[in-house]
Amino acid sequence: MAWFTRAKTGAEGTPDSEKNVRTEGLWEKCEGCGQIIWRKNLEDTLYVCTKCNYHFRIDARTRLELLLDGGQFDEHDTDLITTDPLEFKDKKKYPERIAEASLATGLKDALISASGLLDKRPVNICSMELKFVGGSMGAVVGEKITRAVERSMARRAPPEADTTISGARMQEGAISLMQLAKLSAALMQLDEAGLPYVSVLTDPTTGGVTASFAMLGDLNIAEPGALIGFAGPRVIEQTIRQKLPDGFQRSEFLLEHGFLDAIVKRNEMKAYISDALSFFAG
Ligand SMILES: [Zn+2]
Numbered sequence: 332m333a334w335f336t337r338a339k340t341g342a343e344g345t346p347d348s349e350k351n352v353r354t355e356g357l358w359e360k361c362e363g364c365g366q367i368i369w370r371k372n373l374e375d376t377l378y379v380c381t382k383c384n385y386h387f388r389i390d391a392r393t394r395l396e397l398l399l400d401g402g403q404f405d406e407h408d409t410d411l412i413t414t415d416p417l418e419f420k421d422k423k424k425y426p427e428r429i430a431e432a433s434l435a436t437g438l439k440d441a442l443i444s445a446s447g448l449l450d451k452r453p454v455n456i457c458s459m460e461l462k463f464v465g466g467s468m469g470a471v472v473g474e475k476i477t478r479a480v481e482r483s484m485a486r487r488a489p490p491e492a493d494t495t496i497s498g499a500r501m502q503e504g505a506i507s508l509m510q511l512a513k514l515s516a517a518l519m520q521l522d523e524a525g526l527p528y529v530s531v532l533t534d535p536t537t538g539g540v541t542a543s544f545a546m547l548g549d550l551n552i553a554e555p556g557a558l559i560g561f562a563g564p565r566v567i568e569q570t571i572r573q574k575l576p577d578g579f580q581r582s583e584f585l586l587e588h589g590f591l592d593a594i595v596k597r598n599e600m601k602a603y604i605s606d607a608l609s610f611f612a613g
């Protein structure tokens with residue numbers, strides 16, 4: 332049985348732009364310092380608080396627009412959709428959950444696979460969408476990243492992944508976990524082909540995915556203050572019976588302990604990746 336299929340046409344969700352107009356206010360409260368900020372000003376600062384440098388969460392599409400030249404990109408594999416192989420049901424049936432997420436985000440699963448130019452250099456970027464079932468990874472996400480890696484090898488354009496993930500998707504059980512092995516294998520082929528892979532970890536990147544492709548970059552970089560971890564702090568405290576240090580599982584703590592190569596502010600991210608790709612290109 333296939334774990335994903337092509338969606339029938341006519342099942343599109345409401346596009347982001349329309350939804351934003353309907354549901355979002357003119358003001359946002361900064362989670363870092365509590366300041367109330369006019370939304371228009373936030374757009375100008377790339378959704379970063381100018382007072383405390385708090386990086387607001389942004390959606391997958393906005394992230395791609397910030398990184399790629401002219402905010403322009405081609406999307407790939409937009410019609411892949413889960414087949415609900417386990418016929419999973421918790422409070423809701425899994426297909427109902429997918430349909431709701433689709434309506435809210437305009438996407439068919441939790442990832443946009445894009446290709447475009449980053450400082451005139453062709454790249455493939457996989458950007459995760461947190462608002463789609465918590466940005467969790469099932470067979471569609473695994474397949475889309477694998478195809479992006481294959482596309483990169485065919486065109487010699489390096490891939491980059493923006494991760495914001497809550498781990499493997501419960502509703503696809505072991506099939507989700509198999510994606511970890513599938514992606515690790517695809518990235519190994521990429522490595523053998525001599526192409527670089529940059530992983531950008533954004534708030535939040537957690538779960539089994541942190542333990543695989545999010546941390547397998549030739550360069551693993553993160554935005555300031557991002558929550559990055561495997562299990563949550565409460566579970567760890569209960570297991571080791573010790574109080575965790577302040578700032579545990581934040582970018583700065585991980586950099587200090589050697590899990591990250593750099594922390595890069597959002598307004599410097601594009602230039603940083605561009606420099607890195609030039610470096611890798613020799
Ligand atoms: Zn602030």
